[in-house]
Amino acid sequence: MSKDIDLKELEKKAWRSTLEDGIFEIYFGILHLNITIGVILDEILPSPYNLIVMFSIIGLGLMFFLFGKKFISEPRLGKVKFGRTRIVRKVKTIAVLTVNFLALLIIFLIGVLNPQLRLQLPKSLFDLIMGLLFFTLPLCFIAYFLQFRRLYIIAILLGLGFSLDELFKLLPIPDLVSSILAFGMISVIILSMGVVVFIRFLKKYPRPKDNQELEVKDG
């Protein structure tokens, strides 16, 4: 044989190629940017207008994700259906996320029903623990089961958001600015990461001519 073929690695490589477009990161970046924009909108727009704008941004993000996959990623990368391995991994992800959600719900309910059981911690530390539990942990499970390495970075960044906000409030700046800085910084990092991956993807996979495949078949 000319080279060794590790079938598991081959499947993983094929799977990871579908995540090479950066669209998921950009989508997450837009969603997180929405938190930053929400902080600003709370100050300048009355309810429900601020909510309308925020939901519109979420809608735009979702549209970018769906249309981006369909009209940018798919024509360049091609379409693929994976086998049983991926289905099993998706089922495992859903199962673990369900258990994780139920565990967090129980912790939350215990905290609400018995406030004396709540840990007496500084606000920034409490926010850090909550961020790690509610954002980092579930996203790390997804990253692990979906074998999506960049999602670990996103998971950590999202988990840090609220505690970073508290830390910035220690600075001699208005609370609004500290929140914009904390959430904005994270949004920009995630968005930049996505845009870099996206540009790299566009360079690596140029769009084939519409009739290229037809020409080959026709000889």
Add this chain to the structure above:
Amino acid sequence: MGKKEEKTNSEIPSLPPIDKLIHEPARLDIIAMLYVIKESDFIFLKNQTGMTWGNLSSHLSKLEDAGYVNVEKEISGKKTKTRVSLTNEGRIAFREYRQNINEFLKRIPE
């Protein structure tokens, strides 16, 4: 041929048959990729194997003729969408190929 030579030949264990159609490196790449996924279009397969359109098309034709892959073409407007998947026969052939090549390599002395 002498008796000695005949005896020597009979002592050599027969090597497992290697499917030459799959053994060709480019076709091996294609069939291995199709083995680990359920189905893909032509573009995905081209990107994963790094072959040219013509090369991939020609190898796929050979695999299709052997009954190892199923190629379905769909024309929508000016575009042709080609979906490729491994047939059961192809799956079995690739599994046998892997077993045989491993056996083959084991029997070759260092």
